[in-house]
Amino acid sequence: MKRYNVKIDSFEGPLDLLLHLIHQAEVDIYNIPVAVITEQYCEYVQTMQELELDVASEYLVMAATLLEIKSKMLLPQDSEYSEEDPVDIEEDPREELLSRLVKYKKYKEAAYHLKEKEKAASSYYAKAPTVHHQDNDDSSEKESSLPEGLTLFDMLEAYQNLQKRIRVSSSQVTTVKAEEISIEEKMEDIVHILEKKQGEIKFYDLFLTREKPHIVATFLAVLELMKHRKVTCIQAANFEDIKVEYIEEAAY
Amino acid sequence: MEELEMQAVIEGLLYVCGDEGLKLEEAARTLGVSEQEAEKQLSVCKDRIQNNLLGLEVKINGNKYQLVTNEKTAPFIEALASVPERGKLSQASLETLAIIAYNQPITRTEIDDIRGVKSEKAIQTLINKVLITDSGRAQSIGRPKLYNTTDRFLEYFDLSSLDELPTLDDVEEHDVTEEADLFFDALK
């Protein structure tokens, strides 16, 4: 017997698994050898359990359905019965399974089509709306009344749009912002903070803006202040918080 | 307003709106013309851009018109700018979305029935991505929510309307029965 691909987790459900088995057996969907397919299906579900994958109850229900169909197939055809009551044949559960499979297969194909479209559609780009446009827009929002009919999803949609927006400004050529942050300014800032905080602050609290230039400038500023004996850093023990303390007499 | 002027304005509006897109009714109101006339003008503009430009085109999604770069230029734009990675939809989401797209409005139970598995998670993902929305409640027992696709769905898949979805080869109820007969005949 052929070895099956152990690819269980990627099935979208019992119908998907069945379609896979039918495809693998290279039989027509309308010409399924129920006995063989049922056996393979059950083997799959068993493997899933052995692999301790979470087997959804739907898989087990389908296994039961298949076994039921298989057992019915083994029963001798009761021709008298079917002639007398043909309606019963129409309500045969096997028929229902086929129509479900056919229906599911169509949507699976439609999903494939959407996937293709998704891929193609992601190669179009557009610019962000012109700012001028937004400016005027905002002027009409001045009043504090809230617009009607705005939903959470308008907000989500705006956010989704933002996420897919390309950012020319943050292109590969990084703009170096270094000149914006001078160490002198940082030193003044730190002294200012220490004055307000009764001359003591946790070292890490100086680094709330987690941008590299800020971190570097702040760190250098602390070193510079230590050199000028304006602050001192104290660490009680390894890995303890470092405290930055203001040295009063050194001020100015 | 003369046609040429109107065309100039439409170009400008499309440019300014960018990825937000220009809605038909906005175009009509801004130009001071009927929506019918605006649609005609937008269509003329779309053709003009198609014929005269090399790297840009006008895309229509629902009633929204968007000036976009065409496929040829995509790799170069990706090289120049940082393009956010677009999370592709999972198979479960795509299946669920396809079922909703072809059967809207539809309830969760109906989706579950077609897929043969629970679709709750996929539905939530699609709602979060604003590709579907609940549009009300069915009159049936329990008044379950009904789901529809959104305008963003059209935009996301670059469809001008739902009609653009390929038809599922419509297999009617009686066809299925006939096919079923063939199927079970073959098993005998």
Place this chain on the structure above:
Amino acid sequence: MEELEMQAVIEGLLYVCGDEGLKLEEAARTLGVSEQEAEKQLSVCKDRIQNNLLGLEVKINGNKYQLVTNEKTAPFIEALASVPERGKLSQASLETLAIIAYNQPITRTEIDDIRGVKSEKAIQTLINKVLITDSGRAQSIGRPKLYNTTDRFLEYFDLSSLDELPTLDDVEEHDVTEEADLFFDALK
């Protein structure tokens, strides 16, 4: 690259760069040509747009090339902004609100960074509408204001708490499936 292809790419780049403009060196780097060649191509593109479009033109500022709307269309662009549709809550405001909702408390600089544009006006609008409020100041240098959403925000969007905001699960879902695929492929 052939000239026609280069022209298409330049158009695309000019468009996506939008109001920020395309620098000569960026164009050269993206096209993989010398700045001299890029300048020539940009000049050809400028002429082409001049001759083929009615409402847009290419403006040169130093070494920056910018696709802009021409003067004729300016009054209409202003008119577009006053279309009632647009009066609701701008895309800028909605984006800003979403960023605050999911990242609160957050400073203006952080919002600007995420959006890639200044958000001052949008923040003011949202404060005026009492959808956000400043809740204090960050401990970082300059002690920037921190913004949070308000109770009115919850009320307005019919949320009982912030936990009810849909989770923004993006790429993960897909990745997990792919990893599973790889894993099982490896087992074959």
